[in-house]
Amino acid sequence: MKDIKLTQENRLEFKNGDFILVDGIDRVKQQITVAVKGILPGTWLLDPKVGVEWFSGLAVYTSILKAQVKNAIRGVFGVSLLKNYVFETDTENYKVSGTVAVDNENLNFNEDISWK
Numbered sequence: 404m405k406d407i408k409l410t411q412e413n414r415l416e417f418k419n420g421d422f423i424l425v426d427g428i429d430r431v432k433q434q435i436t437v438a439v440k441g442i443l444p445g446t447w448l449l450d451p452k453v454g455v456e457w458f459s460g461l462a463v464y465t466s467i468l469k470a471q472v473k474n475a476i477r478g479v480f481g482v483s484l485l486k487n488y489v490f491e492t493d494t495e496n497y498k499v500s501g502t503v504a505v506d507n508e509n510l511n512f513n514e515d516i517s518w519k
Contacts (some may be wrong), residue, residue, distance in 0.1 A: 404426070404430065404431065404480060404483070405424045405425065405426045406424065406425050406430045406434065407422050408424060408425045408429075408433070409433060410482070413437075420470070421433065424460060428505055428506075428508060431480075431481045431482060431505045431510060432512060434479045434480070434515070435476055435479050435482075435512050436479075436512075437516060438454065438455070438462070438475040438476060438479055438514070439472055439475055439499055439514050440455070440514060440516045443454055451471060452478070453475070453478065454475065455468070455472055455475050456471060465490075465492050468492075468497075468506065469490040471500040472499055473485065473488055473490070476488075476499075476501070476512075479503075482503045483504045483505065484492070484503065484504035485501055485503050486501060486502045486509075487501045487502045488500075496515065496517070497517050497518070498514070498516075499513075499514045500512060500514070
């Protein structure tokens, strides 16, 4: 399965006027980033269940938010196992890290989410 590559600023990436595609581990890493901090539930046309509800008070309930982030990562196509999941928070920032198994390979990820 392939996906359209995004830049660090979550914009479509082009080369010579064409989309750049990502596959394999790179696709999974990009989709984890998008699932964790890129979209809200119900806003993705192709799958309204994808995303994390960062607003509407869940920031106060970190245990619920932690579970939602974990489910978003597990829901990425190709992720067969989530290991070493860490969810840290202070008043304005969240840090999510861990390792996922993808096609018998391990992929480490580390995402920082800020309210500012």
